[in-house]
Amino acid sequence: MHTQDKPLPYREILSKLREFGVQEIKRKGVKIILFHPNVNGKPASYPMDIHKESQVFSRPVVRAIRNRFNIPLEQFYSR
16 A cells, blocks of 8 residues: 555556556657546646656656646556
């Protein structure tokens, strides 16, 4: 049972997000955009700079990504 987010590598974040229908739609150099076509009736995106697939993102970044795509904490970590 998770009570807060934890630092995660990008590869793991993307794997979890894909289970909720989020996709990586654009990549140019280190710039990528995570996208979901319908979050509460509207498209949602989250831009990121990825320098390597194993790059670890802090708890606040993981929380911001989850919040952008409206994914509850327990559901995100239970998958």
